[in-house]
Amino acid sequence: GAVVSQHPSWVICKSGTSVKIECRSLDFQATTMFWYRQFPKQSLMLMATSNEGSKATYEQGVEKDKFLINHASLTLSTLTVTSAHPEDSSFYICSAPSGRGYNEQFFGPGTRLTVL
C-alpha cells in the first residue's frame, strides 16, 4: 500500500513553545490530508482537513489559531501546535487518501507530543 510518513515521531517541548509536525505522502500525491489526535485507549478524533493550495477545514471545537495547518505541496502537510500546553499532549496522526478514493486512506505512524 501507499506510504505516509510523519516527522518527528516523538517530541517533548516546554509549555508555551510551538511544535511543527510534518506529514508526507512518499509515493503518491495527496491534494487532501487529514489530521487526527488520539488520546490513550480512545479512538481517533478528526481535527481538520488539509487541502493543498487552500485553507484547512477545521472540525467543530478545534481552535484554528492554535493548530495551524499548511498544505504547501501535493506531498506535504504540516501541523503546528502553537503555544503548546500540557493539555495538548497527545498522539497526532495524519492520513491521506490514495488515488483510488477516500475509502482507501493511509495513515502515518503518528507523532507523540509531550508538553511539559
Add this chain to the structure above:
Amino acid sequence: QKEVEQDPGPLSVPEGAIVSLNCTYSNSAFQYFMWYRQYSRKGPELLMYTYSSGNKEDGRFTAQVDKSSKYISLFIRDSQPSDSATYLCAMLLKGRAQKLVFGQGTRLTINP
C-alpha cells in the same frame, strides 16, 4: 447516539481461535466500510474495505457487511499473537466531505 458503535473490549482469546469483531451504525447513508488495525503507539493500518453487503475475504481475514441490519463484522481465522492490536471500524459517507467516521476500537489480545 454515536453514528458508529463498537465494543471497546478488551477481548482476549487463545491462539488459533476464530475472532469476531463487530460494529453497528445508525446512518444508512454510509456506503464504504473499512477495518483498520492499530498496534500500540503506531498509526492505523488499512486491512480491508468493502462497499456492498456480503463477505470479502483476504487471507485469514473476512469482512462482512449487512446493510439491512446496519452491522459489519471482521472475522480473523487461525488467530496469532501478532494479531494482538486494536481494531477500528470506519465508515464513509459518500458526498460528506469524505471524512472517515471511526468506531471506538476493540482491543484484542491473542494468548499463546
